[in-house]
Amino acid sequence: MMAFLVSGTLRVAAQMADARDSLGRKGKYNLQGPRVALTLSSPEVLASTVAVLEDVFQTLGFESRQRREASVQDFLGELTRFRKQLDAHGGPMGCALVALVAPSGQLRQPQQLVRELSRCGALRGCPKVFLLLSSTPGGAPKPGAFLTGLGELCRRCPHWSLLQLLTEVFCRMAEESSGATYCPVLWSSLRGALCLGDVEPWRPKPEPSFSAQYDLSGARAALLLSVMRDRPGAQHDVKALRDLCQALGFETTLRTDPTAQAFQEEVAQFRKQLDTHKGPVSCALVALMAHGGPQGQLLGADGQEVQPEALVQELNCCGALWGRPKIFLLQACRGGHRDTGMGPRALPWFWRWLQAPPAIPSYADILQIHVDAQGRSSRRSSPGNSDILMVYAATEGPWGLEGSWSAGV
Numbered sequence: 001m002m003a004f005l006v007s008g009t010l011r012v013a014a015q016m017a018d019a020r021d022s023l024g025r026k027g028k029y030n031l032q033g034p035r036v037a038l039t040l041s042s043p044e045v046l047a048s049t050v051a052v053l054e055d056v057f058q059t060l061g062f063e064s065r066q067r068r069e070a071s072v073q074d075f076l077g078e079l080t081r082f083r084k085q086l087d088a089h090g091g092p093m094g095c096a097l098v099a100l101v102a103p104s105g106q107l108r109q110p111q112q113l114v115r116e117l118s119r120c121g122a123l124r125g126c127p128k129v130f131l132l133l134s135s136t137p138g139g140a141p142k143p144g145a146f147l148t149g150l151g152e153l154c155r156r157c158p159h160w161s162l163l164q165l166l167t168e169v170f171c172r173m174a175e176e177s178s179g180a181t182y183c184p185v186l187w188s189s190l191r192g193a194l195c196l197g198d199v200e201p202w203r204p205k206p207e208p209s210f211s212a213q214y215d216l217s218g219a220r221a222a223l224l225l226s227v228m229r230d231r232p233g234a235q236h237d238v239k240a241l242r243d244l245c246q247a248l249g250f251e252t253t254l255r256t257d258p259t260a261q262a263f264q265e266e267v268a269q270f271r272k273q274l275d276t277h278k279g280p281v282s283c284a285l286v287a288l289m290a291h292g293g294p295q296g297q298l299l300g301a302d303g304q305e306v307q308p309e310a311l312v313q314e315l316n317c318c319g320a321l322w323g324r325p326k327i328f329l330l331q332a333c334r335g336g337h338r339d340t341g342m343g344p345r346a347l348p349w350f351w352r353w354l355q356a357p358p359a360i361p362s363y364a365d366i367l368q369i370h371v372d373a374q375g376r377s378s379r380r381s382s383p384g385n386s387d388i389l390m391v392y393a394a395t396e397g398p399w400g401l402e403g404s405w406s407a408g409v
Contacts, residue, residue: 027192027193028192028193028194028195029095029126029127029190029192029193029194029195029365030094031095031127031195031196032094033091033092033093033094033126034064034089034093034094035061035062035063035093035094035095035096035097035196036062036063036064036065036066036086036093036095036096036097037062037064037065037066037096037097037098037099038065038066038067038068038079038096038097038098038099039053039054039065039067039098039099040068040070040075040098040099040100040101041067041068041069041070041099041100041101041102042070042071042101042102042103042106043069043071044103045069045101045102049101049133049147050067050101052147052148052151053099053101053147054067055147055151056147056150056151056154059151059154060097060154060196061196061197062095062097066082072106075100075102075113076112076116079098079113079116079117080116082098083116083117083119083120086120086122086123087120087121087122089122091122092122092124093122093123094126095126095128095129095194096117096120096126096127096128096129097129097130097131098113098117098128098129098130099130099131099133100113100130100131100132101133101134102134103134107132110130110132110368113130114128114130114366114368117130118366123365125364125365126365127190127194127366127367128365128366128367129162129194129366129367129369130366130367130368131371132368132369132370132371133147133371134371146169146173146371149169149172149173150165150166150169153165153168153169154196154197157197158197159195159197160195160197161193161194161195162194162195162196162367163186163188163190163193163194163367166184166186170184184369184370184371185368185370186367186368186369186370187366187367187368187370188366188367188368189364189365189366189367190365190366190367191364194367214282214283214324214325214387215282216282217282218279218280218281218282218283219277219279219281219282220248220250220251220281220282220283220284220285221250221251221252221253221270221274221277221283221284221285222245222250222251222252222253222284222285222286222287223252223253223255223266223267223270223285223286223287224238224241224242224245224254224255224287224289225255225258225262225263225266225267225286225287225288225289226238226254226255226256226257226287226289226290227256227257227258227289227290227291227299227300227301228256228257229257229301230291231290231291234289237289237331238254238256238289241287241329245285250283253270257301258300258301259300259301259302259304260298260299260300260302260304260306261300261304262300262301263288263298263300263306263311264306264310264311264314267286267311267314267315270284270286270315271314271317271318274318274320274321275318275319275320277320280320281320281324282324282325283325283326283327284315284318284321284324284326284327285327285328285329286311286326286327286328286329287328287329287330287331288308288311288328288329288330288331288332289330289331289332290332291332291333292332292333293305293333296308298330299332308328308330311328312326312328312388312390316388321387323387324387325387325388325389326387326388326389327388327389327390328389328390328391329391330390330391330392
């Protein structure tokens with residue numbers, strides 16, 4: 001009995017030490033464990049696309065590569081089998097990459113698949129990457145072209161993080177798409193740099209420079225809209241964010257306790273000011289801080305609802321910001337329950353004695369790559385929803401806590 005307790009205690013302590021160390025190396029994930037990749041493809045997918053995927057996985061250092069063919073309706077069952085297989089491995093993993101390839105429009109709601117893999121204990125605290133590709137002929141970009149470009153860049157620039165690689169590939173493909181605008185969608189809850197190469201990312205290398213960069217030489221403008229009423233700690237959030245904007249060179253406008261209608265009016269006025277600004281505008285930042293509803297809506301000081309998407313669309317119509325980055329920071333609840341997170345597996349009475357670290361949020365360490373803009377054609381004649389970065393303080397469902405800005409700045 002004593003031997004069992006000692007053995008179990010040491011195992012749990014080792015798990016927690018690994019969790020503390022996983023992001024302790026200069027903000028970089030520890031990928032010492034096995035890297036596993038899974039391709040789920042519908043029967044319509046060409047074999048050539050799967051072959052290119054295999055080549056990219058091998059280039060990125062994924063030792064274990066599986067391919068399963070199934071209908072889109074059966075993707076969840078296949079992913080459940082994959083999760084159980086990883087949990088039965090008996091040790092921590094390094095990284096998991098899941099490629100979902102299906103006809104355009106059939107993978108509009110991948111969140112159920114993301115949640116399933118997030119339940120994997122072997123991947124606790126490890127990056128989980130989802131790559132969504134459309135196999136529809138004529139889609140933009142073609143899966144083979146995107147994957148070939150990614151594979152070539154991985155070999156040339158092994159010290160770049162995965163987000164750097166993806167941004168560079170998307171930029172180059174946009175330049176090659178004459179007469180069209182290409183806009184992928186990335187959803188990230190990564191807590192550090194994900195570098196799949198064997199070269200440290202902070203060391204200078206002779207490879208080609210990172211060209212996918214915005215020109216930020218023009219004016220920078222920020223609009224902060226914060227409901228202060230019945231939100232303890234909101235004043236600290238506002239002060240921290242104003243200080244951050246000032247440090248980053250943003251000319252900042254603050255409005256407190258806006259009603260639902262005022263949210264709309266203030267963003268519309270902000271857009272008009274940018275359109276009439278003398279000189280180029282290089283970047284805009286909008287912070288929306290309020291109570292939130294169960295469907296992701298914001299609540300004004302009058303208790304009425306406003307949809308964040310409407311505010312995004314309003315600013316997206318700004319002619320001065322075409323091709324310029326538009327950043328939205330949303331601090332609000334997105335549901336009514338608390339995310340208890342994922343903690344290390346141990347007996348309950350070990351917690352206080354071992355000084356266990358806080359649980360990792362359930363939806364942390366995930367990167368979703370929608371190469372085809374969530375099933376819609378990415379080739380369009382107008383800017384559309386491009387050059388937008390949306391940062392949420394809470395995932396869908398859980399509460400958002402005031403004071404997070406002051407804690408993180």
